[in-house]
Amino acid sequence: MSKLKLSGWKRAVIKVGSGIIAPEGKCSTRYLLPIAGFISESINSGKEIILVSSGAVAAGLTTQPALSKKNHRSIPEKQALAAIGQSILISLWSRFFDFPCSQILLTYDDIHNRRRFVNAKNTLNKLIELGTLPIINENDSVATEELKVGDNDNLAAYVAMLTEADLLIICSDIDGLYNADPKRKNDVKLISVVNKITDDIFSLAGKSKNPVATGGMKTKIEAAQKATNIGIDTIIINATKKEVFDDLAKGKVRGTLFKKATSPVNARKHWLLHALESKGKIYIDKGAENAILKKGASLLPSGITRFEGEFKQGDAVDIYKDGSNLLKPIAKGITQYNSSDLSKIKGRKSVEIEKLLGFVITEEVIHRDELIITETK
Numbered sequence: 421m422s423k424l425k426l427s428g429w430k431r432a433v434i435k436v437g438s439g440i441i442a443p444e445g446k447c448s449t450r451y452l453l454p455i456a457g458f459i460s461e462s463i464n465s466g467k468e469i470i471l472v473s474s475g476a477v478a479a480g481l482t483t484q485p486a487l488s489k490k491n492h493r494s495i496p497e498k499q500a501l502a503a504i505g506q507s508i509l510i511s512l513w514s515r516f517f518d519f520p521c522s523q524i525l526l527t528y529d530d531i532h533n534r535r536r537f538v539n540a541k542n543t544l545n546k547l548i549e550l551g552t553l554p555i556i557n558e559n560d561s562v563a564t565e566e567l568k569v570g571d572n573d574n575l576a577a578y579v580a581m582l583t584e585a586d587l588l589i590i591c592s593d594i595d596g597l598y599n600a601d602p603k604r605k606n607d608v609k610l611i612s613v614v615n616k617i618t619d620d621i622f623s624l625a626g627k628s629k630n631p632v633a634t635g636g637m638k639t640k641i642e643a644a645q646k647a648t649n650i651g652i653d654t655i656i657i658n659a660t661k662k663e664v665f666d667d668l669a670k671g672k673v674r675g676t677l678f679k680k681a682t683s684p685v686n687a688r689k690h691w692l693l694h695a696l697e698s699k700g701k702i703y704i705d706k707g708a709e710n711a712i713l714k715k716g717a718s719l720l721p722s723g724i725t726r727f728e729g730e731f732k733q734g735d736a737v738d739i740y741k742d743g744s745n746l747l748k749p750i751a752k753g754i755t756q757y758n759s760s761d762l763s764k765i766k767g768r769k770s771v772e773i774e775k776l777l778g779f780v781i782t783e784e785v786i787h788r789d790e791l792i793i794t795e796t797k
């Protein structure tokens with residue numbers, strides 16, 4: 421297997437899949453020692469690590485064998501398994517470290533709601549500063565299916581974005597991305613480097629055969645796409661092989677390296693685009709359209725013709741060209757004015773804001789740093 425050189429990194433998110441926590445369906449420390457060794461060594465050399473660990477359901481199953489048939493499990497049973505297994509998981513990891521571990525259980529909302537996103541980010545940074553190893557999982561015990569990230573590969577990419585990591589390490593039970601699933605086909609080839617994630621790359625990914633795993637290869641590529649887009653190198657490695665970590669400690673990758681984008685979107689804009697839900701629609705005139713699309717300007721109240729929806733200051737809104745048949749928004753941004761205030765200042769000059777509202781937050785409704793163009797042509 422060829423080995424690639426990794427760029428220097430300071431902060432990494434390491435995601436460990438259920439197949440590593442529970443090989444052959446049984447929760448075990450068999451493969452955790454080399455991972456833990458790598459984590460300790462990295463932290464001792466001044467690097468920062470955040471661990472995203474799957475395996476709560478798998479660990480819970482060890483005490484509840486009667487619930488082993490996946491298709492027969494009710495949602496409360498699955499949620500109970502995650503609750504039982506989560507504490508097993510944390511104690512499993514804790515025994516490897518001589519620094520404290522801390523636990524954060526995230527839900528979809530923690531990433532998609534701005535206030536909670538900032539809150540989670542601040543807590544995580546503090547936990548790292550305090551010298552702990554944050555261990556993250558999805559809060560499966562309370563999150564309802566429709567309000568879940570759904571898999572820990574994507575969750576790890578969100579955590580990498582949240583913590584502004586410079587490396588995402590996805591530890592699985594396979595050497596990396598192959599041109600087909602090696603567990604289903606013979607004569608497959610490992611792809612050691614992916615410069616750009618295209619539909620062809622996605623088409624290589626199959627599902628997992630492991631009954632305790634969730635994502636398979638598709639969610640790992642999705643995670644790599646999210647992370648590389650914002651400038652985070654992503655690797656998939658086989659955590660059942662100790663030598664993989666020996667090499668990694670020397671900056672060499674045995675596995676698949678998804679190279680970070682050459683012109684990454686900054687993390688805040690990426691989150692705005694992919695994670696934050698829009699609360700309304702703002703329609704703009706031709707002048708504002710030219711200003712934001714061609715000059716990279718902020719959106720001023722004078723260019724706003726109308727809007728739809730009720731939103732608060734700090735909410736995301738989609739921006740549409742007024743009077744055109746275009747069904748897609750041309751941009752998305754964070755509004756400085758709520759919908760009630762916007763109804764008074766739309767179409768008016770910025771100098772009039774104080775007279776109209778009695779206060780000024782900013783002279784623009786959406787600052788250009790909080791505006792991302794979504795129109796592709």
Ligand SMILES: Nc1ncnc2c1ncn2[C@@H]1O[C@H](COP(=O)(O)OP(=O)(O)O)[C@@H](O)[C@H]1O
Pocket residue numbers: 436437438439440474591592593594596597598599600601602603624625626627628629630633634635636637
């Ligand atoms: N193109 C592919 N290359 C490598 N593995 C693949 C591919 N397509 C599907 N897979 C499967 O994905 C599995 C890894 O995903 P999964 O079992 O969900 O792992 P984890 O629990 O680590 O998230 C591999 O064991 C393999 O069977």
Ligand SMILES: N[C@@H](CCC(=O)OP(=O)(O)O)C(=O)O
Pocket residue numbers: 436437438439473474475476477478502557558560570571572573632633634635636
């Ligand atoms: N949150 C779940 C794992 C979800 C998941 O994505 O699993 P995996 O595909 O093994 O990384 C658990 O702890 O059981």
